[in-house]
Amino acid sequence: MISTARKSERALLVCAKVFRRREALPMSASLAELADLARTAGAKVVGSFTQQLSKPTHHYLGKGKLEQLKETVLSKRIDTVICDDELTPTQQRNLERALEEKVKVIDRTALILDVFAARAQTREGRLQVELAQHEYLMPRLAGQWSHLERLGGGIGTRGPGESQIETDRRLVRNRIQHIKRELSRVSRQRDLYRSRRRNEGIPVVSLVGYTNAGKSTLLNSLTAAGVTAEDKLFSTLDPVTRKVRLASGREVLFTDTVGFIQKLPPAIVAAFRATLEEIREARIIVHVADVSSSNLENHIGEVESILKGLEIVNKPTILALNKTDLLPIGDDPRDGDDVPIAGDPPSGVVLISAAECRGLDKLLEEVERLLSAVDPVETTLAAL
Numbered sequence: 001m002i003s004t005a006r007k008s009e010r011a012l013l014v015c016a017k018v019f020r021r022r023e024a025l026p027m028s029a030s031l032a033e034l035a036d037l038a039r040t041a042g043a044k045v046v047g048s049f050t051q052q053l054s055k056p057t058h059h060y061l062g063k064g065k066l067e068q069l070k071e072t073v074l075s076k077r078i079d080t081v082i083c084d085d086e087l088t089p090t091q092q093r094n095l096e097r098a099l100e101e102k103v104k105v106i107d108r109t110a111l112i113l114d115v116f117a118a119r120a121q122t123r124e125g126r127l128q129v130e131l132a133q134h135e136y137l138m139p140r141l142a143g144q145w146s147h148l149e150r151l152g153g154g155i156g157t158r159g160p161g162e163s164q165i166e167t168d169r170r171l172v173r174n175r176i177q178h179i180k181r182e183l184s185r186v187s188r189q190r191d192l193y194r195s196r197r198r199n200e201g202i203p204v205v206s207l208v209g210y211t212n213a214g215k216s217t218l219l220n221s222l223t224a225a226g227v228t229a230e231d232k233l234f235s236t237l238d239p240v241t242r243k244v245r246l247a248s249g250r251e252v253l254f255t256d257t258v259g260f261i262q263k264l265p266p267a268i269v270a271a272f273r274a275t276l277e278e279i280r281e282a283r284i285i286v287h288v289a290d291v292s293s294s295n296l297e298n299h300i301g302e303v304e305s306i307l308k309g310l311e312i313v314n315k316p317t318i319l320a321l322n323k324t325d326l327l328p329i330g331d332d333p334r335d336g337d338d339v340p341i342a343g344d345p346p347s348g349v350v351l352i353s354a355a356e357c358r359g360l361d362k363l364l365e366e367v368e369r370l371l372s373a374v375d376p377v378e379t380t381l382a383a384l
Helices: 027-040 063-075 089-098 108-119 123-148 160-200 215-223 266-271 273-281 296-309 360-374 376-383
Strands: 010-018 044-053 080-083 104-107 204-209 240-245 251-256 284-290 317-322 349-351
Touching: 010 027, 010 063, 027 044, 027 108, 044 063, 080 108, 089 104, 089 123, 104 108, 108 123, 108 266, 123 160, 123 266, 160 273, 204 215, 204 273, 204 296, 215 240, 215 251, 215 284, 215 317, 215 360, 266 273, 284 296, 284 360, 317 360, 349 360
Parallel strands: 010 044, 010 080, 080 104, 204 251, 204 284, 284 317, 317 349
Antiparallel strands: 240 251
């Protein structure tokens, strides 16, 4: 029997940290996250490569490290080199040439887009991912036709390569415009849904947070939504909305949104803007964070930074510290006054374990308390 199963690519992770450049996570944590992304995409991570630089280079790495990288690629039979930053088209092209085009070179953005493409289930999600992929590909088209290049200049070096690139660019631009028109229709449909919700007076609570913080598990525990929840990055991509009845009898809609991650590509944020509008329309935001993570503060800060970039500020927010069941015994933040959070959340902190359904009553009580402050008349009518 001949197996037709796709062989896992052997991936080598590369991270070059530039001094004085602010990073959301330490290098080791960023590489661990990149490894999780690679495994989610189906790659087998066989090693990592790091370097500290005083300034960016045209090859992403310095000359000495580049030679070491070439030797490692050959000795470990690497198929794919994954860089922990978004490479410029020049950096990617130079790195591929330095490695003699024997391996595939991709960056964090391309990897995230690949994971998103595998996770998108709805037509809207697939359109959003395709838009981001095309916008990422556009400035990199020149490298796609290197097989048409000739050495040297002069006669015989002009024509096919350049015309094919221009043809491709026109096709990609046309496809981008088509997708944007389709997403515009989707956006109008979402506006109608939101308008209907406003008319019905049902408030929306948005679940936001770093990827793999447990948002989908929380939605399942609150509503039996049946959303896919795995210990993987971006296990769910498409937004899901379910109804929850509070203790007062008032109904609210909980919406699970796409997870965030450090160095989230601007193309992804722009493509998913229609989906992320759900957060802007929410009465309350529940920021779900993994309290067991050693990078809790960085994750919280990154989510807040992305929300600020989306101009979502000054909304009533609950910080739900999830996965308390994964804390070591005696390390439960309830045992002391030192709750590991960055800054003071505007509406308090709730400690929960979505997987074990612990603390969910307190979370719903906090939601009700904030709704009473935001819309006291509706809450009073629901109680009656």
